[in-house]
Amino acid sequence: MVRALFNPNLVQKILKLQVSVYSEDSLYWSHEKNGSFSVKSVYRNLQQNQHLSNGQSSSGRSEAVFWKSLWHLKLPKKMKVFAWRVCQEKLPTYLNLKKKHVLDDATCVLCNQARVRGSDSLLARFVAITWGLWDRRNKRIYENISMHIHVTVNNALSLQQEYAQVELFDVSNQKITKVVRWHPPPNDFLKLNIDGATFPEHSIVGIGVVLRDQYGEVVVACSKVEKEVSFVEFIEAVALLRGLQLCAQWGVPKIMLETDCLVLVNALNENSVCLTDFAFILQDIQRLMEGFQEVKLVHVNRLRNLVAYFLARHTWLIDDICMWWDYCLSFVNQALWLDKLAICKDILFE
Template structure:
């Protein structure tokens, strides 16, 4: 058990996900089952499938609205065995798989818990695919880079803006999702080789999109702003690696975005 808790706090996920994972493994989240145990007079049914009792194991693993996403990703849910508790499922993923799989598991169930809260408190039904995408594309950037470089030090990595050549301008774009507002935001900044800001703009999009679509729309908005400026050479930078790879393909992209 000590090995499991040690591995949990070493996972390459944002700190808030580690705290959530610790609380989930301790069964201290405010599920309807736990609230009933605390003598609250509430209905215990699952808000998605109307299962008689929304306990932790059901709301984060067994609910039909999410189970297939976990089953398709983790072997421990594919053998048809009984899942006795959330904690034992998490331990099986670690000891029968890898710490990277455990990190992915906690990211997914953290997203499912967010989705559950939106349904319970705001009656907003978010698609599971959307919240999963949100969780994975909003990992701390330093965590992602450390993983890609094979670095496991707790020291923070430093990132600096790199200047374009003197004959070019550089456009940095970014997009963000705001689940609680059902909106998306885009921001663009245009700089020269001296780092001087020539243009900056932000925009709210009322259409609720997938994370990668938000980045693509941010790119579109940035290009729309730059077209009228007559820029001969433009370098564009996004923090969405998938978007960059698809745009830079020599062959036609089949990606939805």
């Protein structure tokens, strides 16, 4: 009788029902094993229906695996709930509170900055740090180079912040980004660019220093070999120290310092204590800076620091130190020409 009246798929479900002749009919919640209603089962059912309507994509399965892995982590429940709230953007951050009209100002009390889209910023930092950890692992396995964890994180965040500063324009556009151009110093200043390079196979590092005037002309340039140090920020700090020592000997009154190491710039400009591994180098730099009439320390993109970079790479060909007065060798001529070309473009488009 049942098979004759109903669809075959439905017949199977009907035949599975256990009917009692002794009890009355009652409401039963089919999405829970005990038949009792629960909000959790509703949520689970809605999620399943949504996945069915959207199709069983790999992203949906991956998301389910992710949440399952999260809730099975060997962590206190409050940490897992915190992670879930972060992923769902449910934390009471100042930005979220402003969206809910609880606060009028989303400025952070710690960094004194307002985030336009906090989730993007946090995601970018998370990806940068994750990449840094992966790079650290590869250097240890394939190059036998060990890096301290805080150095890895600082390097990754520096790279992320440097990239965020760069805006790409069409080459034909007259508004070529100023981020990637070398700019001359003010009239009464000289500009010192410094950089460092590592040569693990020789257990040495090299530093490059170039001092130029407002026209982009080289006053003095230097390539110097240093003993191998533990991480990048240390190299950059040593390069800056050597550059300041040379400028102090030359009697430079006002100087503008440029480096592509954002961590170093922040540590010196903000008196940060995050780089305690070479705090003594920072103290020496600060003492030397006090000896000049005026000092400006700024962070630049690597493309604005190419001359110092080539000078640092040149050190693998020398034994100790090489200096050039009023000129440089051919290996930096192209970079110098590009910097002078940028000055000409600045003058033309003023």
